[in-house]
Amino acid sequence: MKVTAAVFESVGKPMRVEELDLEDPKEGEVLVKLAASGLCHSDYHVVKGEWSSEGPVVLGHEGAGVVEKVGPGVTNVAVGDHVVLSWVPYCGVCTYCNSGRPALCPKVVETAYQNVMFDGTSRLSRDGQAVPSYLATGAFADHVVVRESSAIPVRKDAPLDKAALVGCAVATGVGAVINTAGVQPGDTVLVIGCGGVGLSVIMGATLVSAGQIIAVDVNEGSLERARSLGATAVINPRQTDLAEAVRELVGEAGVDWAFEAIGLKPTVETAYELIRPGGTAVVVGQAAEGVTIEIDPMVMSDREKSLIGSNYGSCHPALDFPRLVDLYMQGKLDLDRLVGRTVSIHDINESFAAMGKGDGGRTVITY
Ligand SMILES: [Zn+2]
Ligand SMILES: [Zn+2]
Structure with a gap:
């Protein structure tokens, strides 16, 4: 079938919205008609x-979208189901999958991270030449073929333009709080970076009744949105000394948890610096290739300060996505406030150009 998709060719060249050919789903694959897709920092x-x-x-x-066709052997979804896309097409049988950590499944690295399906090929093509789908998802298109473990059924009464955000920003941010960290009621939480993921960390911290939730960003609009999603204090480090401001709020020792949601060397190091002895800094942001950090190992052992990573909120999509959508529908997760602009796929280049300058709200393409 013919589909409309935004094709990235090379850095500095605008993406072009084109008509591509999409093959039918093969064994274990699903064709989804997308209703919406979000623009993510990744x-x-x-x-x-x-x-x-x-x-x-x-x-x-x-x-997120609606299943239009299923390939042979597909059992987890049926035609007509509403699904949220997951970018971890896990195998379901390895040690990681069996221990409930599908984001660490080697199959994800071998396939999604190489932009190919399980058989090593792509379903999209242009004039007979394969066009890979990013993370085996390729969601900047009105239709996609994905692995069945990447199509997670959710309730049909949930608006798909909000449900879409569950598939990356919300699963990553809320999951980091609940699954990776296990923040307890009353714990103090610092969130550095208030884009889609950082704002989702704030929503997660609010959901588990964290104590002080301190949001940090250089953009006033993002801080305002952070407040509306539950941040109890906001700090703009361009205007205030961050370390001083945090210690004034929670005491000299520092916070229980610091979430870094940008992926920069100085902010990861600051997150670590601002946790109390016995506290934990969680790296949620995805750094550019080649970035390294410096941490004093003596502080690490002597003060028992931990630095851990969180990929995809340590989530199990099949378990967590429906729950997160339920929480939204119950009014406990305010995804409406997470959405910034809603645009057409033809606005994709200017929408990316505006990224980082906006107010942290997620830009969503609807089809
Ligand atoms: Zn993402
Ligand atoms: Zn696996």
């Missing part, structure tokens, strides 16, 4: 050349 890393990804490729990995 796409932006490729657009800016911070992550090498050779074009042509259809970017996008956060989306």
Whole structure:
């Protein structure tokens, strides 16, 4: 079938919205008609050349839609189901999958991270030449073929333009709080970076009744949105000394938890610096290739300060996505406030150009 997709060729060249050919789903695969897809920083890393990804490729990995066709052997979804896309097409049988950590499944690295399906090929093509789908998802298109473990059924009464955000920003941010960290009621939480993921960390911290939730960003609009989602204090480090301001709020020792949601060396190091003895800094942000950090190991052992990573909010999509959508429908997770602009796929280049300058609200493409 013919589909409309935004094709990335190379850094500095605008994506072009084109008609591509999409093959039918093969064994264990699903064809989804997308209703919406979100613009994520992980796409932006490729657009800016911070992550090498050779074009042509259809970017996008956060989306939701309706199943139109299923390939042979598919059992978890049926035609007509509403699904949220997951960018971890896990195998379901390895040690990681069996221990409930599908984001660490080797199959994800072998396939999604190479932008190919389980058989090593792509379903999209242009004039007979394969066009890979980013993270085996390629959500900047009106239709996608994904692995069945990447199509997670959710309730049909949930608006798909909000449900789409569950597939990356919300699963990553809320999951980091609940699954990776296990923040307890009353714990103090620092969140550095208030984009889609950082704002989702704030929503997660609010959901578990964290104590002080301190949001940090250089953009006033993002801080305002952070407040509306539950931040109890906001700090703009361009105007105030961050360390001083945090210690004034929670005491000299520092916070229980610091979440870094940008992926920069100085902010990861600051997150670590601002946790109390016995506290934990969680790296949620995805750094550009080649970034390294410096941490004093003596502080680490002597003060028992931990630095841990969180990929995809340590989530199990099949378990967590429906729950997160339920929480939204119950009014406990305010995804309406997470959405910034709603645009057409034809606005994709200017929408990426505006990323980082906006107010942290997620830009969503609707089809
Ligand atoms: Zn993402
Ligand atoms: Zn696996």
